[in-house]
Amino acid sequence: MVKLDETPLPGVGVRYDFDGRFGKRVGVITHRDGRREIFVSRRDDPDACAQSIVLSDEEAEAVADLLGGSTITRHVSKLTQDIEGLAMDWVNIPGSSPYAGKPLGETMMRTRTGTSIVAVMRNGQAVPAPGPEFRLQSGDTVVVVGTPEGVVKAAKLLEGGDVR
Structure with a gap:
């Protein structure tokens, strides 16, 4: 078994x-x-x-x-989570993302989705708490924290979709 x-x-x-x-x-x-x-x-x-x-x-x-x-x-x-109302996910930045090569601050992530990017994984290395000047690159994986709905919006935003 x-x-x-x-x-x-x-x-x-x-x-x-x-x-x-x-x-x-x-x-x-x-x-x-x-x-x-x-x-x-x-x-x-x-x-x-x-x-x-x-x-x-x-x-x-x-x-x-x-x-x-x-x-x-x-x-x-039927699962319930230990932390109600909080979600975290890893989102890959595709080459087609409008934010590839742009500073993190240009995403206006918190304003547009209510989520925060708390870390970026790049080439196997973690960049914790990146500031608004940090430039995202194609192939980065960002760690997004917020509500479940906000995390879904953040992924759509980073992939170039509509977040309405």
Whole structure:
């Protein structure tokens, strides 16, 4: 029987993972905003993610159906979080972002979405608490904190979409 580990990720969601048969760790992160992320990592370092795929609601349902569904799927839909009303997510800056190459302050993130960028990951290095002069680059991953709705708006804003 597979031993499934459940790890609360305060402000993010819940991580479910297990040791796979061929030396890999396989899991799903269920984000507070409902997104599901499938990942594969090394067994000896479960935080060293080798591959991840973010699924839409429809894609997650299709994969669950293909795999036969389980009690985990029902359990995940009923999750409550440790910090009500607070969400945190990692958002990738695509090359098509209107903010790639621009200072963080030009996003007007807090004013437009009610969220804050609390860190930026660049080339495997964390830049905590970047100031408004910090220039975003294509390929950066920003850590956004705010309400679940605000985090969704922030991702849309950074990807070049409408946040209304």
